[in-house]
Amino acid sequence: xxxAYPKAPTAWRLAWxxxxxxxxxxxxxxxxxxxxxxxxxYRTVQLLxxxxxxxxxxxVQKSYQDSETGPESSxxxxxxxITESEHKVWDVEEYVKPPEGGSVFSIITRxxxxxxxxxxxxxxxxxxxxxxxxxxxxxxxxELEMLGNGARTGRCVPYYHGATKTCEVSxxxxxxxxxSASHFLGxxxxxxxxxxxxxxxxxxxxxxxxxxxxxxxxxxxRCTFDQGSNPYCPIFRLGFIVEQAGENFTExxxxxxxxxxxxxxxxxxxxxxSQCNPKYSFRRLDPKHIPASTGYNFRFAKYYNTNSTTTxxxxxxxxxxxxxxxxxxxxxxxxxxxxxxxxxALTSIGVGSFLCDWILLTFMNKNxxxxxxxxxxxxxxxxxxxxxxxPTSESPHQDSTPTxxxxxxxx
Numbered sequence: 001x002x003x004a005y006p007k008a009p010t011a012w013r014l015a016w017x018x019x020x021x022x023x024x025x026x027x028x029x030x031x032x033x034x035x036x037x038x039x040x041x042y043r044t045v046q047l048l049x050x051x052x053x054x055x056x057x058x059x060v061q062k063s064y065q066d067s068e069t070g071p072e073s074s075x076x077x078x079x080x081x082i083t084e085s086e087h088k089v090w091d092v093e094e095y096v097k098p099p100e101g102g103s104v105f106s107i108i109t110r111x112x113x114x115x116x117x118x119x120x121x122x123x124x125x126x127x128x129x130x131x132x133x134x135x136x137x138x139x140x141x142x143e144l145e146m147l148g149n150g151a152r153t154g155r156c157v158p159y160y161h162g163a164t165k166t167c168e169v170s171x172x173x174x175x176x177x178x179x180s181a182s183h184f185l186g187x188x189x190x191x192x193x194x195x196x197x198x199x200x201x202x203x204x205x206x207x208x209x210x211x212x213x214x215x216x217x218x219x220x221x222r223c224t225f226d227q228g229s230n231p232y233c234p235i236f237r238l239g240f241i242v243e244q245a246g247e248n249f250t251e252x253x254x255x256x257x258x259x260x261x262x263x264x265x266x267x268x269x270x271x272x273x274s275q276c277n278p279k280y281s282f283r284r285l286d287p288k289h290i291p292a293s294t295g296y297n298f299r300f301a302k303y304y305n306t307n308s309t310t311t312x313x314x315x316x317x318x319x320x321x322x323x324x325x326x327x328x329x330x331x332x333x334x335x336x337x338x339x340x341x342x343x344x345a346l347t348s349i350g351v352g353s354f355l356c357d358w359i360l361l362t363f364m365n366k367n368x369x370x371x372x373x374x375x376x377x378x379x380x381x382x383x384x385x386x387x388x389x390x391p392t393s394e395s396p397h398q399d400s401t402p403t404x405x406x407x408x409x410x411x
Contacts, residue, residue, distance in 0.1 A: 033370070038356055045352035053345040062268070064338040065331035071200040071265055073326040075103035081192035081238075085111075085183035095185060097300075097317070103324040106298070106317075107238065109186040109253035114176050114314040117301075122173030123159050124148055124166045131166045139167035149175045176314060186253035190239030193224070194322065197234065198278070200265050202330045207269060211278045231277060236261075238320070244282040256296035256318040258286040265328030276330075285323060296321050 057063045079096045082089060093099065095108040124131040128148045133139050133156040141154030150171025157168045169175075199210040212220070213232035223233035225240075242249045245259050260283050267276035288294045296319060301312045360370045 031370075033360065035364075038359065038364075041359070042352045042356045045355055046349055049345075049348050049351060053341070053348070057341055057345070062331055063341045064333060065268075065270070066204075066334035066337060067329055067331040068202050068204040069327075069329045071202050071326070071328050071330070073198065073200050075324045075326065076197040077101045077103065077105055077322070077324065078195040078197075079105070079107060079192055080195075081188065083185050083188040083192075085185050088183075090185055095319075097298075097319075103326075104321065106296070106319045106321045107189065107192065108317045108319040109184070109189050109256070110318040111183050111185065112176075112180045112316040112318075113183065114174065114180045114316075116311055117172040117174065117314055118309065118311045119171070120173045121153055121168050121170050122175060123157050124150075124152070124169045125175045125177050126159060126164060126166055127177060128166075133165050133167050172312065172314070176316065180314075180316070184253070186250065189253060189320075190237065190242070190249055192238040194236045194238060194241070195220070195234060196236065196261065196263075196324055198263055198324070198326060200326065200328065202267070202269075205269055205330055205332055207267070207273070207276075207330060209265075209267075209273065209276055211263070225280070227280070241282050241322070242320070245284050247284055252320060254318065255294065256320065257284060257288065257294075258296055258321045258323060259283070260285045261322060261324045263324065263326045263328075265326070265330075267328065267330040269330055269332040 078101050079092055082091050083095070084090065090108075097106045097108065124145075125148070126132065128145055130145070131148070136154060136156050139152050139154050139156050141152060143152045144150075145152075148169060150169035153168045153170055155168040156165050158164075159166050160174065197210070197212060199208065201208040211232060211234050220233065220235065223230050223235060225231075225233050225236050239249055241259060241261065242252060247257065247259075262281045262283070264279045264281070265276065266279070269276070286294060286296060297316060298319075299314065299316050301314050303310060303312045305311075364370065
């Protein structure tokens with residue numbers, strides 16, 4: 001037990017230091033440094049921080065608002081117009097696919113038709129890999145080529161034209177490139193009109209709005225879209241959409257393509273609802289500069305039953321696909337984000353003091369003088385009359401701070 005007594009004062013001193021530190025109070029020490037260059041740096045940093053928060057954070061980003069992105073949206077489309085090819089007049093029911101009027105639809109502008117196909121045997125397309133042959137030995141009976149048009153019969157037969165031979169297949173004959181004819185439907189297509197009805201809802205703010213004006217007359221029957229004069233008449237000419245997307249209509253109609261109609265609803269709900277208006281933009285979505293994947297086409301068939309024989313007309317359709325894309329953001333004043341951003345702004349202003357302190361302590365000639373003036377360390381012993389605390393042999397001690405004869409005023 002006697003060996004433990006010498007350690008008691010040290011342990012008691014540590015315990016008392018931890019306890020007293022819990023009740024200590026720290027306050028910053030203010031020192032005025034008369035240095036014009038340093039003052040300019042300090043005020044410049046404060047000004048830049050203030051401008052950043054006032055202009056960018058609060059005015060541009062509107063960080064004082066609670067926001068919601070991605071509105072709930074509904075899109076209904078309707079296409080009107082007629083056109084003609086070499087031997088036929090086409091109406092909406094034939095050139096719009098699918099006909100339901102959703103947010104994604106296609107307008108056919110060119111077709112390659114293979115008429116009167118029937119189940120039978122015929123030469124395989126020369127475009128199919130390993131379809132060419134010289135004798136029957138080159139064609140394996142029953143073989144199915146995934147990119148082909150049917151099952152091989154084992155015969156090598158002359159192609160539809162020329163001296164080439166291909167393997168015979170059992171399927172819908174003749175195959176597509178054996179007897180197809182091309183028809184262009186894009187002569188009057190630029191004048192097709194497209195009605196795009198869109199309504200959005202922001203559930204957080206219980207705000208809803210549509211892109212058609214609330215009018216009881218039949219103005220939709222005689223208006224077309226104009227951002228300046230008719231922003232709430234969402235009837236667009238197909239030629240206008242293609243032009244706004246920066247495309248050539250004739251080229252697009254021949255090869256096909258995908259165009260996006262982007263409707264943006266950015267709404268500041270601190271303003272009247274009349275200030276929340278849709279903004280339209282148009283651009284091409286498919287990569288037209290990559291030859292392997294440019295263009296847009298699809299196939300469908302029309303079936304007929306004549307004299308108990310089933311035939312079909314195969315149509316490869318090239319067209320302009322329209323994707324209506326709706327996005328946006330709504331914001332409204334809220335106290336919580338306002339307080340958070342104000343607190344962040346006030347805290348960030350202290351960066352100027354930190355920067356200037358670092359310059360003084362690192363680069364100024366009298367940095368040691370500044371360091372001694374800025375940091376004072378005072379160690380105060382407990383009251384000895386209470387009979388507690390440090391042993392009575394220890395007296396209060398205070399670190400003296402060296403002073404500079406000329407003072408900080410010359411920093």
